[in-house]
Amino acid sequence: xxxxxxxxxxxxxxxxxxxxxxxxxxxxxxxxxxxxxxxxxxxxxxxxxxxxxxxxxxxxxxxxxxxxxxxxxxxxxxxxxxxxxxxxxxxxxxxxxxxxxxxxxxxxxxxxxxxxxxxxxxxxxxxxxxxxxxxxxxxxxxxxxxxxxxxxxxxxxxxxxxxxxxxxxxxxxxxxxxxxxx
Amino acid sequence: xxxxxxxxxxxxxxxxxxxxxxxxxxxxxxxxxxxxxxxxxxxxxxxxxxxxxxxxxxxxxxxxxxxxxxxxxxxxxxxxxxxxxxxxxxxxxxxxxxxxxxxxxxxxxxxxxxxxxxxxxxxxxxxxxxxxxxxxxxxxxxxxxxxxx
Numbered sequence: 053x054x055x056x057x058x059x060x061x062x063x064x065x066x067x068x069x070x071x072x073x074x075x076x077x078x079x080x081x082x083x084x085x086x087x088x089x090x091x092x093x094x095x096x097x098x099x100x101x102x103x104x105x106x107x108x109x110x111x112x113x114x115x116x117x118x119x120x121x122x123x124x125x126x127x128x129x130x131x132x133x134x135x136x137x138x139x140x141x142x143x144x145x146x147x148x149x150x151x152x153x154x155x156x157x158x159x160x161x162x163x164x165x166x167x168x169x170x171x172x173x174x175x176x177x178x179x180x181x182x183x184x185x186x187x188x189x190x191x192x193x194x195x196x197x198x199x200x201x202x203x204x205x206x207x208x209x210x211x212x213x214x215x216x217x218x219x220x221x222x223x224x225x226x227x228x229x230x231x232x233x234x
Numbered sequence: 235x236x237x238x239x240x241x242x243x244x245x246x247x248x249x250x251x252x253x254x255x256x257x258x259x260x261x262x263x264x265x266x267x268x269x270x271x272x273x274x275x276x277x278x279x280x281x282x283x284x285x286x287x288x289x290x291x292x293x294x295x296x297x298x299x300x301x302x303x304x305x306x307x308x309x310x311x312x313x314x315x316x317x318x319x320x321x322x323x324x325x326x327x328x329x330x331x332x333x334x335x336x337x338x339x340x341x342x343x344x345x346x347x348x349x350x351x352x353x354x355x356x357x358x359x360x361x362x363x364x365x366x367x368x369x370x371x372x373x374x375x376x377x378x379x380x381x382x383x
Binding site for chain 1: 248249250251252253254255256257260261264265267268269271272275
């Protein structure tokens with residue numbers, strides 16, 4: 053199996069760049085897709101954002117600094133692309149209001165043709181969609197993707213203490229939501 | 235605090251499975267679709283981008299020289315202004331000399347001498363003197379004799 057370092061070296065070499073890039077897409081496509089999908093809660097949007105993420109990686113590979121780690125760099129680009137998409141949607145479609153944006157995300161879950169969860173899973177996704185943006189990100193990354201706080205610090209450029217606090221608040225709010233609908 | 239640690243240590247009891255799906259064959263075709271976009275990008279690189287790429291090393295070099303010049307010339311002017319003022323005067327003088335040589339390069343010696351004496355002579359006239367001479371109804375020879383004496 054090719055290591056991340058080997059992929060980076062090959063990406064920076066013009067003769068091996070295209071082959072290495074295909075390998076990069078193959079290695080990270082699913083992990084990044086699910087990360088993006090949980091943020092935007094819509095398959096078509098997630099597909100667009102994922103493609104843009106990889107195009108951005110292709111364009112900026114020369115400026116990549118190895119010390120940040122390929123995996124955290126990719127996650128950071130995917131997260132930024134997803135948040136930029138949501139912010140643009142919020143400004144253009146909803147005039148910048150958070151409430152309407154939350155309604156849009158909830159509607160995405162309820163009308164998603166590719167949602168195959170049971171009732172509890174749907175309620176959990178709805179509870180997550182109601183969370184503030186940062187708490188939503190941290191909860192998804194920690195609870196579903198098992199990403200370490202140490203890596204999350206680099207991806208979200210936030211201290212581990214603040215991330216733990218965000219996760220704690222998110223869990224509390226989700227528990228409260230479940231209690232309120234019982 | 236205790237409660238917070240409990241939540242962080244013990245996983246909350248929410249369902250953990252992934253309830254989302256993707257259209258059939260989505261991941262299998264993804265590499266080809268992204269690959270096609272990359273190929274388009276490589277093939278249709280705009281002429282401006284190509285020119286920028288070609289000029290990049292030259293522009294980089296020019297920028298380095300500009301920065302080096304600023305880093306050396308500016309502090310010199312700031313910390314030793316007398317030296318810079320002197321060198322500025324010298325530069326002005328040498329520029330004047332260069333301009334003079336350029337202007338007189340193709341003029342023969344006699345014309346140059348005449349031009350110089352004409353300039354010198356004209357500076358010696360006083361306007362009152364010229365008016366007096368013109369109003370005295372003297373001929374050219376007499377006027378010349380007057381000036382010489």
